[in-house]
Amino acid sequence: MIGFATRRLLQAVIVMLVVALLAFTMFRFVGDPINQMVGIETSIEEREALRERLGLNDPIAVQFYRFITKAARFDFGTSYQFRQPVSELFAKRIPATLELSLTSALFALIVGIPMGIYAGLNRESPISKLFLSVSLVGISLPTFFIGILLIFLFSVTLQWLPSFGRGETVQIGSWWTTGFLTVSGLKALILPSITLGLYQMTLIMRLIRAEMLEVIRTDYIKFARARGLPDRLVHFRHALKNTLVPVITITGLQLGAIIAFATITETVFQWPGMGLMFLQAVQNVDIPIMSAYLLLTAFLFVAINFIVDMLYFFIDPRLRVGRP
Amino acid sequence: MKTKSIVAAAALLTAGAGSAVQAETLKFAFQGTLNNLDPYTLNETFTLSSLGNVYEGLTRRGSDLAIEPALAERWEIVEPNRWRFYLRKDVKFHNGNDFTAEDVAFSVERVQSEGSDLTTRVPADAKVEIVDDHTVDFVLSGPNPILHYEWDTFYIMDKEWTVENDAVKVTSASDSTANFAALNANGTGPFKVASHEAGVKTVYEKNDGWWDTPTHNLDTVEFTPISSDATRVAALLSGELDMVYPIPVQDIKRINDNAGTVALTGPELHTIFLGMDQMRDELLYSDVKGKNPFKDAKVRKAFYQAIDIEGIKKKVMRDLSTPSAIMISPFLFSKAGAFERYPYDPEAAKALLAEAGYADGFTVGMDCPNDRYVNDEAICQAVAAMLARIGVKVDLNAQPKAKYFAKVLASGNFDTSFYLLGWTPGSLDSWNVLSNLMNCRDEAGTGSPFNLGGFCDEKIDSLTKEILVEVDPEKRDGLIENAYQISHDNAYYIPLHQQGLAWGVADNVELVQRADNQFKFRFVTKN
Numbered sequence: 001m002i003g004f005a006t007r008r009l010l011q012a013v014i015v016m017l018v019v020a021l022l023a024f025t026m027f028r029f030v031g032d033p034i035n036q037m038v039g040i041e042t043s044i045e046e047r048e049a050l051r052e053r054l055g056l057n058d059p060i061a062v063q064f065y066r067f068i069t070k071a072a073r074f075d076f077g078t079s080y081q082f083r084q085p086v087s088e089l090f091a092k093r094i095p096a097t098l099e100l101s102l103t104s105a106l107f108a109l110i111v112g113i114p115m116g117i118y119a120g121l122n123r124e125s126p127i128s129k130l131f132l133s134v135s136l137v138g139i140s141l142p143t144f145f146i147g148i149l150l151i152f153l154f155s156v157t158l159q160w161l162p163s164f165g166r167g168e169t170v171q172i173g174s175w176w177t178t179g180f181l182t183v184s185g186l187k188a189l190i191l192p193s194i195t196l197g198l199y200q201m202t203l204i205m206r207l208i209r210a211e212m213l214e215v216i217r218t219d220y221i222k223f224a225r226a227r228g229l230p231d232r233l234v235h236f237r238h239a240l241k242n243t244l245v246p247v248i249t250i251t252g253l254q255l256g257a258i259i260a261f262a263t264i265t266e267t268v269f270q271w272p273g274m275g276l277m278f279l280q281a282v283q284n285v286d287i288p289i290m291s292a293y294l295l296l297t298a299f300l301f302v303a304i305n306f307i308v309d310m311l312y313f314f315i316d317p318r319l320r321v322g323r324p
Numbered sequence: 325m326k327t328k329s330i331v332a333a334a335a336l337l338t339a340g341a342g343s344a345v346q347a348e349t350l351k352f353a354f355q356g357t358l359n360n361l362d363p364y365t366l367n368e369t370f371t372l373s374s375l376g377n378v379y380e381g382l383t384r385r386g387s388d389l390a391i392e393p394a395l396a397e398r399w400e401i402v403e404p405n406r407w408r409f410y411l412r413k414d415v416k417f418h419n420g421n422d423f424t425a426e427d428v429a430f431s432v433e434r435v436q437s438e439g440s441d442l443t444t445r446v447p448a449d450a451k452v453e454i455v456d457d458h459t460v461d462f463v464l465s466g467p468n469p470i471l472h473y474e475w476d477t478f479y480i481m482d483k484e485w486t487v488e489n490d491a492v493k494v495t496s497a498s499d500s501t502a503n504f505a506a507l508n509a510n511g512t513g514p515f516k517v518a519s520h521e522a523g524v525k526t527v528y529e530k531n532d533g534w535w536d537t538p539t540h541n542l543d544t545v546e547f548t549p550i551s552s553d554a555t556r557v558a559a560l561l562s563g564e565l566d567m568v569y570p571i572p573v574q575d576i577k578r579i580n581d582n583a584g585t586v587a588l589t590g591p592e593l594h595t596i597f598l599g600m601d602q603m604r605d606e607l608l609y610s611d612v613k614g615k616n617p618f619k620d621a622k623v624r625k626a627f628y629q630a631i632d633i634e635g636i637k638k639k640v641m642r643d644l645s646t647p648s649a650i651m652i653s654p655f656l657f658s659k660a661g662a663f664e665r666y667p668y669d670p671e672a673a674k675a676l677l678a679e680a681g682y683a684d685g686f687t688v689g690m691d692c693p694n695d696r697y698v699n700d701e702a703i704c705q706a707v708a709a710m711l712a713r714i715g716v717k718v719d720l721n722a723q724p725k726a727k728y729f730a731k732v733l734a735s736g737n738f739d740t741s742f743y744l745l746g747w748t749p750g751s752l753d754s755w756n757v758l759s760n761l762m763n764c765r766d767e768a769g770t771g772s773p774f775n776l777g778g779f780c781d782e783k784i785d786s787l788t789k790e791i792l793v794e795v796d797p798e799k800r801d802g803l804i805e806n807a808y809q810i811s812h813d814n815a816y817y818i819p820l821h822q823q824g825l826a827w828g829v830a831d832n833v834e835l836v837q838r839a840d841n842q843f844k845f846r847f848v849t850k851n
Contacts, residue, residue: 031726032735037497039367039441041750041760044734044769046443051735053498078500081359082522085500092521148554155562163558164353164550165525270550272524280357280523280551283695285726 008309012302016295020071023294024064033080033285054080067291076292081284086292090274095176096166097266097273101258103189104197109251112204119205120212120243121235128209135202147195147268154191162188164270196265200254207250211243249308256304260297347543348850350833352567352843353550353559357523362506363479364440364494367750372477373842374547377528378418379479379511382409382428383472387836387847389655389752391472395423395480395512404467404795411458415535417482418509418516425454430483439496444750445478447471467793469800473751485510514538514846515545523549528845540848560585560828566850567835569827569843573642573698579828588827590837591646593653593748596697598631598707598818600624600742603778607741609689609719617682618741618777624815625666626676630714631707632668633820640702644824650808652749652757653822655839659805663812665819673714685715691743692720693728698823704744718742734769738776745776746823752840754804758788762811779816783807 033056034047051057055066070077076086115135119128138146155163167184169177179185215221216239224234263275270276274293281289356370363375376384384394393399396409415423429452435442449465462471486492491505509517514536515528528545530538550556550568557575560568561582571579576587600618601607607616617623633647646654647665654660677685692704701722708718723731732740749756764780765771787807794800811817827837836847 031724031728032730033726034497034735035729035733036726037366039750040774041367041444042441044773047735050497080497081357083360083365083495083497083499083502083506084522148558151555151558155564156558159562162564163562164555164564165548267552268555270548270552270555272521276551277523283551283724283726 004313005310008306012306015302016298017068019298020068020291020295021064023291023298024067025060027285027287027290028060030282030287030290031285033287036284036286037080071292071295076295077288079281079289080286081281081289086288089277089289090292090296091175093272093274093277095178096271097259097262097275099179100189100192100196100266100271100273101255101262104193104195105200105251105255105258107193107197108200108204108254112201113208113247115201116205116208117212117235117240120209120216123209123213131205132209135205138198138202143195143199143264144268146198147192147265150191150195151268161191163191166272192265192269192271195268196258196262200251200258203250203254204247207247208243211246212239215239215242252304252308256300260300348541349544349546350542350567350845350848350850351546351548351565352569353548353556353565354569354843355549355551355553355556357549358520358526358547359522360495360502360506361509361517361520362491362495362503363481364435364442365496365506367441367444369841373844374526375479375509375511376477376513376842377515377545377845378509378513378517379481380513381475381478381480382411383475385476385752385838385840387838389839391476395428399472401795402461405464407462407464407471408455409460409462411460412535413458415512416533417485417512418531418533419482419485421482421484421510423480423482423512424457425460426457427480427483428452428460429454430486431478431480434481434486434492434494435478437494439494439499441497442478445474467795469793469795469797470751470753470755473753477750479511481505482510514540518544536846538846540846541850542845542848545845557828560830563830566830566833567827567843569825570698571826571828573644573824573826575828576642576644576826584831586829586831588825588829588835588837589644590825591653591655591839592823592825592841593656593752593839594697594746594823594841595648595651595653595748596645596700596703596744596746596820596823597651598627598742598744598820599775599777600627600818601738601740601777602816603738603780607688608739609741611687612682617680617686617688620680621814622676622680623682624818626673626680626714627711627716628666628815628818629669629673629676630710630716631818631820632710633665634668635710636703636706637821640699640706641821641824644698644826645821646824647821648819649812651747651761651811651817651819652754652808653839656749656752657754657804657808658801662805663808666815670710670713677714677716682715685717687717687719688742689719689721689740691728691732691740692722693725693744694722696725696728697744697746700744703820707744732776734773737767738769738778740776743776744820745774747774748840754808755788755791758784758791758804758807762807762816763788777816779814781810781814781816784810 034051074087079086079089082089115131119131122128151163154161165188166179167188168182169179169185170181171177179189221239224238263279266273266275267279278293354370358371358374360366363379380394382396383391386392395412397412399407399409402408432446432452435445451463453461453463455461486505489504491503495503495506514531514534516531518527518529520526526547530543553572556568557571559565579585579587602618604616606614637645637647649663649665650660690704692701694701704720704722708720711718730736732743747761760772760774763772763785765775765778784807787803791800791803794803825837825841832851834849
């Protein structure tokens with residue numbers, strides 16, 4: 001067990017280092033940050049002095065070493081645009097992203113699971129076929145397009161829901177703002193959560209349907225039926241329970257994906273989270289924010305993978321056998 | 325903190341119910357963000373435009389951009405090198421402090437200090453002498469007729485407040501912490517900053533103690549940055565916002581067709597032009613070896629005459645541009661009418677090319693930004709297609725501004741052969757255009773740093789020096805005309821057009837669209 005964990009941990013560290021190196025070198029090619037930081041009339045001498053002070057003239061290796069040693073202490077430097085520590089900026093934006101991600105994950109589960117069960121149990125019914133074709137749309141349309149479509153339908157035409165922002169937020173403690181406690185905050189959550197969660201919802205629905213179809217055919221369900229158990233009990237107690245194992249795994253992994261890839265949805269809805277900040281940083285060549293975001297995202301995936309691996313170890317007894 | 329704000333909100337509610345006065349809130353969005361409240365940190369239009377609602381300069385500009393008295397009631401030139409400014413009395417900063425000559429002297433010192441991005445606002449050789457509490461002298465080393473031209477955006481800060489809050493040092497681009505002045509504001513202007521979260525939202529509220537009589541009727545202004553064009557337009561169409569800018573030219577019709585919104589269009593000061601490398605002996609990106617075709621005025625004129633500017637105006641800019649024959653907006657130069665573009669004539673252009681020895685044309689690389697000016701990449705594509713008609717093959721390299729500027733500016737060693745650029749003189753005066761774009765430069769960029777093509781004309785250089793110190797307006801404009809004429813005759817640049825402004829506004833809002841693209845709340849009324 002300890003050996004297994006150490007090996008996985010070591011792998012995780014290597015992955016993080018590689019990502020850091022990639023992020024760091026890649027963003028050197030985005031463009032020159034200096035021109036985004038000063039006005040057009042700033043003299044060449046001042047620009048050069050600024051470059052020197054920011055350490056942009058140092059060799060890449062020196063810059064990378066500085067970056068990585070600081071990052072190890074959770075110091076991601078200072079944002080070029082805001083002149084504030086990146087870690088502070090992220091801390092301010094994390095609540096918005098987490099609330100959006102959580103809501104869209106809940107949406108995906110609450111809508112996706114029943115749809116999947118229904119489609120699995122009644123595979124020939126027209127409603128199931130409708131679900132399947134609708135879900136195909138959800139998978140094939142790009143996120144920003146779905147977002148704009150929803151905005152034009154529900155904000156511009158019907159004027160039911162806001163097209164941008166978080167609405168009113170309430171401050172909880174010194175570090176968390178929430179939109180869950182106000183009407184406008186809840187309204188503002190609807191469209192972006194649907195946009196962000198649609199893909200996951202489709203995925204979960206199709207997964208459950210496929211698993212259901214599989215499980216229904218197994219012997220123990222046939223036996224349960226033969227014993228004369230009522231359908232409801234067979235479907236939910238025996239069949240559903242066994243389909244959920246892969247669903248939980250996928251959901252866990254997808255939650256990471258939702259948080260990490262909320263960038264597009266956040267930009268379309270001007271949702272003041274980390275993703276929006278990342279895209280603004282790309283436009284302004286704010287390298288500290290970009291690298292920190294990429295590292296954070298990588299960390300999220302690595303951490304989730306590690307936890308999932310560990311969970312398998314506990315859930316699946318076969319992994320434990322024959323391992324040192 | 326929480327309970328306090330609830331009590332305050334409750335008090336506000338009862339007050340509102342009692343007096344039945346409707347609080348007018350203006351909600352608007354812009355594509356970019358307001359990152360910093362320190363008025364000397366970033367010389368950029370939107371930042372200065374926003375802060376101009378909170379801070380004020382000694383002078384300001386009206387809706388037609390004419391210079392008006394602001395914190396200075398009047399001024400005079402007592403000696404050729406000595407300007408005297410009489411300051412307005414009974415002006416208070418938002419925190420209640422008095423505005424005095426001390427504040428002006430302090431602001432001048434601060435704006436010139438290291439780390440300030442607005443050092444050009446006051447000439448480096450200028451000295452400030454305090455005559456009395458409400459009189460200030462600016463002593464210069466030579467005559468300078470445009471001393472106060474850029475003061476519309478040189479905002480006066482409160483010395484006491486800045487010192488007290490340890491914000492004397494300007495938050496510079498390389499600082500790792502934002503000081504107090506970067507996160508808070510204390511001006512004399514018509515609005516105060518009520519709350520500010522960079523990149524998310526900034527709320528302004530009316531300053532009841534403003535010295536001037538308000539012509540606006542706003543109590544609160546809420547600003548949200550919205551970077552996505554489609555979302556910004558949708559938020560206006562749905563009625564969530566009262567004003568958004570800029571709007572894409574292709575959405576103008578949609579906004580006009582929608583009940584309750586209208587697109588406000590007008591000319592902007594930004595001049596878009598083409599430049600050519602006239603310095604290197606061989607172009608970096610061309611199949612012509614051993615010589616530089618752009619050193620020949622015939623080739624430059626051929627390029628000029630190959631461009632169908634009306635076509636660009638109609639097809640690319642959807643009529644939202646004003647073709648231009650000089651490198652400055654006609655609003656900013658009295659003799660602009662004297663200039664006319666070389667006519668669009670592909671045949672004449674071909675003949676000119678043949679005369680210069682390029683009957684079969686040649687290939688040249690072109691650099692172009694794709695997210696900086698209105699339809700910049702589309703303009704370059706159109707230019708490339710037009711040049712193809714006279715046999716010139718253009719290899720277009722269009723890229724985001726962050727990469728584009730890194731390549732073509734001094735920091736990239738002027739790595740370009742043919743490029744598109746835009747320019748607005750910060751002082752709204754021609755001297756700025758001449759000294760930044762038209763004087764000689766060396767390889768490091770000393771001289772005119774933005775003369776990317778590096779052409780060098782001694783006559784323009786000497787005229788520029790004369791213009792700087794010429795005090796007689798009529799004579800001065802004559803000298804400027806001469807300089808532009810030389811540039812025109814030699815086709816050193818190919819001016820294209822002034823791009824247009826396009827703002828989206830709700831029907832019940834009246835505002836002034838200034839040609840410098842600054843949005844001033846004091847010109848807004850909401851019904």
